[in-house]
Amino acid sequence: MSKPVVEIKNLVKRYGDQLAVDHFSLQLEEGEILGLLGPNGSGKTTTLHCLLALLKYDKGEIQVFGKEMTPESYDSKKNIGVVMQNVAVVDTLSVYENVDFFCGLYIRDKETRKKYVEEAIAFVGLEEYKKYRPKKLSGGLLRRLNIACGIVHKPKLIIFDEPTVAVDPQSRNAILEGIRTLNQRGASIIYTSHYMEEVEELCSRIVIMDKGKNVVSGSAAQLKTSIRNSETVTVETKKLDQEILEEIRQINHVYQVTQSGDKLKIKCDGGSHNLVHIMNYLIEKKVDFGRVTSELPTLNDVFLEITGKELRD
Template sequence: MDIHTNVTEQAHATSEAICVENLVKHYGTMLALDDFNLHVHQGEIFGLLGPNGSGKTTAINCILALLSHESGTVSVLGRPMTPTSYDLKRKIGMIPQNVAVFNELTVRENINFFCSLFIPKNKDRKQLVDDAIAFVGLQEFSSYRPGKLSGGLLRRLNIACGIVHKPELILFDEPTVAVDPQSRNAILEGIQHLRDEGATILYTSHYMEEIEQICTRIMIMDHGRQIAQGTANQLKDMIDMGERITVETLDLDAQTLNTMQALPFVTQADFDGKELKIACRHGNRNLADILDILHTSGTNFGHLSSQPPTLNDVFLELTGKALRD
């Protein structure tokens, strides 16, 4: 029984790229991580969300053993992570939010330098550097220095430097900040391609649509601990907010508006003379009931739309709308 249990536990552990259990970290008297838990499966893109000061960066630094912690455990790729786990760290790639390249070196020289931190022999690096340049689409810019690159190209260089050694686990910290839509799309497609090639991705961003687009599972954390986790749809089901219904109309009378506002699933209904906007709780007949009232009252209306809750709605409901530093 003990042998079977150990084999089962080992198989479970190795199926997780990141396993964080009950992590506690203080900065002086401030509790930064409060029994924090995180489990990222191998081969998935896992989204980590949280407002400023929620503990995301501290958690990532503890996972990489760049910060010490008071209690709890961290395992990466099935093995305990320590500050001296150099062979394990070679299997990890980190793309920081702030671009970290050398302005004196060309694109190729930058990528080659970061590759040399993991692959000592120059002959072994050449193909890896060529592959990384091609992966981020910087072939025609390989002789440029970073100062000549646009913001989007600079972000792509930053990514190439972090993935050139073909890591098994890659941590992206807001890689699309201040880039144009074309570059953002190229970066997101590249991240999905890395996953398809076998890498595991931990992805942080304040762009909720990105998280919803590429992430298999998502965690929202605040005050140093998990407050919600699941797929995007599972997270949306956790909040009270349902669909938003918008109706274009010019002749909605006060009595019909009052009838709308009195519906048990309606949390708010406003009419500005041109549009009726209704916020609803979850329900299967919300739109049908709204249409019934409009038809019964004889209200003429044009375009009608129904918008389901977004991940941004989930984030704001769970973490609050107060500004964070």
């Protein structure tokens, strides 16, 4: 069995008295897209900075490609690509020059570099904008340029730190598609975000972080089945009496009933046809209701159940 591409064991990082990362562990297998999910301030970016040997940490071990990661690990760094949360490009260089410049930090050979640069620009769809300077690009195009600069040298490990922030849906879809393609070409990816939909869609395995800790990890399906909630039924209705709410609570597999405004939320654990049972009851009790929806649990539900907080704060 091959060694993990990235192995973080019991990482601890403090900023003064504040514990930013609290005995955090993580493993990234080869060919995997690992999602690192957590609310703002959970320690995702700090963890990545420690992983990249940009930050000193207080305790723990970090290994990349089977070797300890230090600021002098130039061999490992050659195979790492980073797409920062904030756009990191040079304003006075054109799109082509930016990609070429950052590629040149990794690739010595001119011919190879030229080929890689063309490919990276084509990959992110910026062929028409080669001569444009960053100031002339929209937010989405700028993000694409940011990505191109990070992956141009065809790294084996790519770290995406919230790459779709403030990006339009079209560009976001293009970015996510691009990430899938990179993975298909053999790159192992760590993808951080606080957008659970992206992480759910993209990542084969997810680690949820909160307050610097690894709260839970697994595939999206595993995480969802690990919690009590298996279905949430939402009914639009006027405010109901406590008696009726209590009776709904007695329906099989219903474990939580809450009403906020005109929305009645009914959470069920396990079972099937929960929706039918609930509808029958409401009809029987002659309760007026409008729209009814049934949702499977999301990662937010997972997070909420484990931590008591919403993922999006």
